[in-house]
Amino acid sequence: xxxxxxxxxxxxxxxxxxxxxxxxxxxxxxxxxxxxxxxxxxxxxxxxxxxxxxxxxxxxxxxxxxxxxxxxxxxxxxxxxxxx
Numbered sequence: 001x002x003x004x005x006x007x008x009x010x011x012x013x014x015x016x017x018x019x020x021x022x023x024x025x026x027x028x029x030x031x032x033x034x035x036x037x038x039x040x041x042x043x044x045x046x047x048x049x050x051x052x053x054x055x056x057x058x059x060x061x062x063x064x065x066x067x068x069x070x071x072x073x074x075x076x077x078x079x080x081x082x083x084x
Contacts, residue, residue, distance in 0.1 A: 010048045011072035029062040
């Protein structure tokens, strides 16, 4: 398998701001992230723009995990249609 990189915009509802959702995804699914921009506030929610690197199936699993917790996941910067 080959390593891939995807650029994502994660949006966090207020109830997830104080939980280690991204840290759990990194640990549980063997992906790494490079945070490019973030604005997260306890009473408002927020977003994190990042580049995620890993095996394609691990990235898919990390994204599915975050979605189950109510985190919005959007794909950034490609003309190709993505499943995210």
